[in-house]
Amino acid sequence: GENVEQHPSTLSVQEGDSAVIKCTYSDSASNYFPWYKQELGKRPQLIIDIRSNVGEKKDQRIAVTLNKTAKHFSLHITETQPEDSAVYFCAATSPRGYGQNFVFGPGTRLSVLP
Amino acid sequence: DTAVSQTPKYLVTQMGNDKSIKCEQNLGHDTMYWYKQDSKKFLKIMFSYNNKELIINETVPNRFSPKSPDKAHLNLHINSLELGDSAVYFCASSQGVRDRGGEQFFGPGTRLTVL
Secondary structure, three states: OOEEEEEOOEEEEEEEOOEEEEEEEOOOOEEEEEEEOOOOOOOEEEEEEEEEEOEEEEEEOOOEEOOOOOEEEEEEOOOHHHHOOEEEEEEEEEEEEEEHHHHHHHEEEEEOOO | OOOEEEOOEEEEOOOOEEEEEEEEOOOOOOEEEEEEEEOOOEEEEEEEEEEEEEEEEOOOOEEEEEEEOOEEEEEEEEOOOHHHHHHEEEEEOOOOOOOOOOOEEEEOOOOEEEE
8 A cells, every 4th residue: 555754753953944845655646635634733734736747836935846857756845934833734635436535644743942 | 614523522432332423514526434543543444335325344343333324414323332443533525536635524523432
């Protein structure tokens, strides 16, 4: 089955610096790669996603890159702000029956220091 | 309007009891999920239903039984609760086309504490 690894497990950056989180996956059938942000005591919320036919996607300060050959994808946050502090999860999704199977990475706790 | 809702938000119960958590989505999605998030924050899928049909059933004790009366609801029943069942349980839904993938929306979570 699918296995998703995520690094680093914790990341501290100064406000205004960039943060990069990397994930690898094992199942070549995976075709959709979302990133979720989870603040303390809240639900995971989608911040950006990328499909397997795209190499890069950007939304303001957030970007995601995908290398299908190497089976890895990364989240880039520029000009970090204290409100970016949260746990970030990557996920790889593959078809399962008529639906999808989501496999999440173990998460990265990002702390943005003022 | 709440897209994915769960009840109850908190559940405190004794070992050995049976409890249920309810989930409803009003997004018209065809796939629903249950996840368990433990104290280390790992998000692990437990079950998934597509149009009321079970499509994912991970290695979960058979004390856990999902029930989907219709595609807008996916309830989770847990028998003979154990201390290790303490966690936050999230329901989620998505409108995934199997060859494209679709955004998954999470409910607010149910914090289960087994004493």
